[in-house]
Amino acid sequence: MDIKKDVQKQFGRSADEYVKSSGHRKGEDLKKLVEIARVTGIEHVLDVATGGGHTANAFASLVNKVTAVDLTPEMLTAAEKFIKGNGHSNVAFVEGDAEKLPFPDDTFDIVTCRIAPHHFPNVQHFVSEVHRVLKTNSQFLLDDNVAPEVNEYDQFYNKIEKIRDYSHFRAWKKTEWINMLEHVGFEIQELYRFEKRFDFNSWCDRMKMSQTDKESLNDYIVSSNQEVKNKFRITIQQNKVESFLGEAVLLKAIKS
Template identity: 30%
Template sequence: MTVFHDEKVVREFSKQAAGFADPRLNAAFTRHLDDLVRFMDPELDLDDNVLEVAAGTALVSRAIAHRVRHVTALDLTPAMLAEGKREADRQGVTNVTFTRGDAAALPYLDRTFTLVVTRFSLHQAADPEAVVKEMARVSRPGAALIIADLVRPEGLAGDPDRIERLRDPSHGTVLTAERIADLVTAAGAEVKRTRSVDVVRPLEPWLELSRTPADAAERIRRELEDELSGGPATGMRPSREDGELHFTHTYLFHHASAG
C-alpha cells in the first residue's frame, strides 16, 4: 500500500515540479514562506544542522540556508530535487545538500540534526505517524521540530479530501491540528507553540499546478459552483472574488521540542 502510494507521489510531483518555479502557479507556497520563516526564527542558529523532510524543491531550505550552518533537503521525487538544485545554484546557495529518500524511513542515525522541518507533507503521506516519529528520532534532544501543513478545521462540513484527490491522486488525508499534536506527543516531543491562518486561494492556478485532467477539473469547478448555489458542502469553503472561483485552506505552523 505504501509503495503504491509513493509511486503515485513521484508520478504526480514529477508532473508538477516545473510549476513550483512559476510564481503565478506557486503563489500560495511562496506568499506564506516568509510567515513560516518568521515562525521558525527563534529556533534558527548559525550552528544548526537542519533537515527538511519531504522538501520538494527545498523552498524552506533555501530560505533559511543563510541563517544556519547546513541544510539537508530530502524528498522522494527526483524531479522536485532537481528543480530545487537548479534554483539553489541560480541563487548562489552552497550549503544545501539535496538527497533522495523516504520521509517515513529516514536514512540517518538517531540524534543527527539540531532542527527538523517539514512543510505541506503530512497530508500527502501514506503514514504521517511514521513521518513524525522519524523526524523525532533523528533530532537531538531539545531540537526544534517544525511542522507546517494543511489542517482540517474542527466541525468542517463536507469532505475536502475527496476534492483534493480529484485534483491530485497522490493526496492522502488532511489532519486536524489536534491529530498532529497527538502524533508529535506520541513521538516523544513536547508541543511548544502553534499558529494557524486561513488562506483564500484562486482555483485555476491550483488546478494548473497539479496538471489536473480536464474532466476532473471541470467536476471540481461544478461542485464548488453547486455549493455556492446552496448545494452540498465540499469541505473546500468556496467563494467568488472578482468573478473567479476561490477556495480556502487552513495552514498550521507547529513547533515542538524533541525529547
C-alpha cells in the same frame, strides 16, 4: 506503496510549477516558520519533503548546513537549481522517504517539513522518524494544510484535494497533529493558524488537471451545500468557482 509512486509521478511532472508557486515561495507561513526557529548559525537542518526547496533555501543563509530530502528525483533537481541559483552552496540533496529517513539517530538540530505531510500514507511513521533523527531538546517545525474539526467539512476538503491531486492522502485536523506529536514525545511550544486563499484555476493547473476533470471538480464544489460554501468562503461567478479559503497550521515542537 502505490501512493508513493503516485507522489513521484505527480510531482515529477509538476516540479517546476512548485518552485514558481507563489503560495510555496512567498507564503506568510514560511516567513513565520523561519522567524520562530531558534537559530545560532551552527545548526544542521533537515528539510523533509523539500519540494521546490523554498524552506531549505530560507534556512541556507542562517545555519551551517541544510540537508534537503525528497522522494521525487525531479523535485530534488528543481530544488537544487533554485537554491544554487540563489548562491547557496551549503545544501545537500538526498533522495529519501519521509517515513523511513536515511539518517542516523540524533543527527539534526532542526527538522522542518512544510506543505507536504498530507501526501504521506503513514504520517505516524513520519512523526516517529523525525523524533528519531532529531537531537534531544531540538526543534521540529511542521507546517501543513489542515482539515476543519467538523467531520463534514473535513470530508469535503479532503475529497476536493483528492479529486484535484490523486497523490493527496489526507490533510489532518489540528487536534490530530497535537495528538500524534505528543504521543511520540514532542512538546508543542507554539502553534499558529494561517488562512490560505486558493485561486481555483491556478490550484488546478498546478496539478495539470484535464479540462474534463477540472469541470467535474468545479461542478462538485458548486453543488455543495450552503454551510460548506460558507465555511470555505467559496466564491462562484456564473457557475464557475473562483476561489475558496483553506487553512494551515504551523507548529514548533521540541523533542523532550
